[in-house]
Amino acid sequence: MTKIIVITSGKGGVGKTTTSASFAVGLAGRGFKTAVIDFDIGLRNLDLIMGCERRVVYDFVNVIRKEASLNQALIRDKHIKDLFILPASQTRDKDALTLEGVAAVLEELSKTFDYIVCDSPAGIERGAQLAMYFADSAIVVTNPEVSSVRDSDRMLGLLSSKTKRAEEGQPPLTEHLLLTRYSPKRVARGDMLSLADVNEILAIPLLGVIPESQAVLRASNSGDPVILDKESDAGQAYLDAVGRFLGEEIPHRFIEEKGNWLKRIFNLKERETV
Amino acid sequence: MTVSSLAVEQKPCFQFKANFLPCTVLQILYYNDAILEQQLSSTLSNSPSFFTDLPVIIDLDKMKSQDAFDFAKLKEILLANKMILVGVRGGNEAQHLSAVQAGLPLLPASKLSVTEVKPTKKEEPVVRLTKLVTTPIRSGMQVYAKDSDLIVTAAVSQGAELLADGNIHVYGPLRGRVLAGVQGNLQARIYCSVLDAELVSIAGYYLTKEDMLKSPLSEGMKQIFLDNEQVRIEVL
Numbered sequence: 234m235t236k237i238i239v240i241t242s243g244k245g246g247v248g249k250t251t252t253s254a255s256f257a258v259g260l261a262g263r264g265f266k267t268a269v270i271d272f273d274i275g276l277r278n279l280d281l282i283m284g285c286e287r288r289v290v291y292d293f294v295n296v297i298r299k300e301a302s303l304n305q306a307l308i309r310d311k312h313i314k315d316l317f318i319l320p321a322s323q324t325r326d327k328d329a330l331t332l333e334g335v336a337a338v339l340e341e342l343s344k345t346f347d348y349i350v351c352d353s354p355a356g357i358e359r360g361a362q363l364a365m366y367f368a369d370s371a372i373v374v375t376n377p378e379v380s381s382v383r384d385s386d387r388m389l390g391l392l393s394s395k396t397k398r399a400e401e402g403q404p405p406l407t408e409h410l411l412l413t414r415y416s417p418k419r420v421a422r423g424d425m426l427s428l429a430d431v432n433e434i435l436a437i438p439l440l441g442v443i444p445e446s447q448a449v450l451r452a453s454n455s456g457d458p459v460i461l462d463k464e465s466d467a468g469q470a471y472l473d474a475v476g477r478f479l480g481e482e483i484p485h486r487f488i489e490e491k492g493n494w495l496k497r498i499f500n501l502k503e504r505e506t507v
Numbered sequence: 508m509t510v511s512s513l514a515v516e517q518k519p520c521f522q523f524k525a526n527f528l529p530c531t532v533l534q535i536l537y538y539n540d541a542i543l544e545q546q547l548s549s550t551l552s553n554s555p556s557f558f559t560d561l562p563v564i565i566d567l568d569k570m571k572s573q574d575a576f577d578f579a580k581l582k583e584i585l586l587a588n589k590m591i592l593v594g595v596r597g598g599n600e601a602q603h604l605s606a607v608q609a610g611l612p613l614l615p616a617s618k619l620s621v622t623e624v625k626p627t628k629k630e631e632p633v634v635r636l637t638k639l640v641t642t643p644i645r646s647g648m649q650v651y652a653k654d655s656d657l658i659v660t661a662a663v664s665q666g667a668e669l670l671a672d673g674n675i676h677v678y679g680p681l682r683g684r685v686l687a688g689v690q691g692n693l694q695a696r697i698y699c700s701v702l703d704a705e706l707v708s709i710a711g712y713y714l715t716k717e718d719m720l721k722s723p724l725s726e727g728m729k730q731i732f733l734d735n736e737q738v739r740i741e742v743l
């Protein structure tokens with residue numbers, strides 16, 4: 234059975250596309266045939282993060298309008314043979330997507346793919362609702378700040394009412410929280426909400442915590458999703474999250490301040506000198 | 508002393524209140540005082556206390572005969588059986604005349620009950636269904652329990668809104684807006700344990716989060732109700 238995953242958030246710029254790219258790579262790396270679709274029509278981004286922007290000929294809208302076949306539009310990933318990217322159109326706007334069109338594309342992909350990852354645009358409008366409509370699982374990407382948490386909460390409300398599963402009274406989709414751009418240091422300083430704060434408000438299972446990391450910007454610039462950077466904290470955090478998504482029990486990392494023991498020693502010394 | 512100063516000084520000595528007094532209608536099918544007396548006493552022996560102090564309306568609508576009859580005797584029989592006579596309704600002019608002569612008030616012949624102050628359909632107890640929500644109510648969602656109470660067993664997020672014509676009970680953390688008695692029921696109440704609401708309102712009277720933060724409450728189950736047009740929060 235093909236599984237459709239939507240990566241969504243409500244708020245913009247929280248790391249949906251970064252997550253979509255890394256998740257797609259992670260799932261394909263585990264041997265699942267995976268497609269990742271850019272639903273952000275007009276602001277295409279996924280192809281850049283995946284490093285395939287120079288190979289885009291046809292896009293999602295072309296396929297919906299039957300101007301190209303799905304096979305013509307799908308781009309094979311440069312690293313992993315079981316991974317394909319369906320890019321967004323740069324020139325069209327969000328109204329180019331139709332429910333029937335999206336349904337037809339997902340149905341055709343479902344014949345051959347194990348996982349379909351849908352990178353949602355920001356907002357709660359049509360584009361975001363189309364991206365979530367057919368989903369079996371939702372990964373709600375949230376930054377540890379009040380407005381992002383509020384938007385994620387709003388999104389969870391829509392996921393429970395505005396999806397095919399909800400409308401047809403089928404079992405609800407599975408919800409996962411992915412807390413990204415987390416900085417334990419800033420949490421300690423009180424600049425950011427803590428993991429506990431966010432958990433208390435959203436109250437859905439935690440898939441992982443992705444630390445704020447320089448590696449993400451480096452990865453975006455080079456067009457290699459950060460999950461491929463196995464040395465980096467963010468890369469490891471995404472690998473863990475994919476494992477947990479597949480049902481593995483992996484303890485959470487990157488939620489404590491780094492070098493805490495060092496700090497404790499310094500604190501001790503300071504106290505001694507006082 | 509002028510009239511207006513008199514009005515200022517004197518407290519009102521009465522007020523009108525709607526009330527639903529239970530009342531029995533005694534339909535007279537035909538009139539014969541001997542038979543009435545005998546049948547009444549046998550009914551009474553079956554349930555001796557049933558008629559005691561029971562307000563009774565004498566209804567003549569089912570009576571075939573148009574003739575006036577002895578209302579004084581009828582009154583005597585009913586009073587002897589410990590009934591309280593409210594008045595007479597139905598019948599014709601001749602009957603009305605003799606009823607008035609016997610000192611019995613006339614009630615409008617319409618379908619009005621004795622509680623004419625405020626005619627209402629709700630004389631029978633109405634069992635209302637309570638609306639139950641067991642899943643989280645997220646930001647942007649609104650739940651309205653029309654004509655009923657609302658029970659929520661999950662969290663209510665900031666930016667969510669609960670409305671009910673009746674009472675509202677919330678068993679998860681309450682962080683959104685809650686409005687009970689939205690059709691104006693002053694008796695409506697809100698019950699919750701974790702109160703972090705953006706707004707609580709009873710029948711249009713409300714407290715904002717800012718108001719509530721001014722007087723922090725201890726932990727525990729809370730009751731929110733209207734007291735003299737003032738929304739009050741009480742820890743149970």
Ligand SMILES: Nc1ncnc2c1ncn2[C@@H]1O[C@H](COP(=O)(O)OP(=O)(O)OP(=O)(O)O)[C@@H](O)[C@H]1O
Binds near residue numbers: 353354413414447
């Ligand atoms: N863990 C992270 N550490 C540091 N920077 C990050 C992290 N995750 C994302 N970013 C940065 O945040 C910015 C937004 O990321 P991304 O494009 O993935 O967000 P988005 O939710 O898809 O945005 P949009 O709503 O515009 O589609 C990018 O500049 C990205 O490099």
Ligand SMILES: [Mg+2]
Binds near residue numbers: 250354
């Ligand atoms: Mg994006």
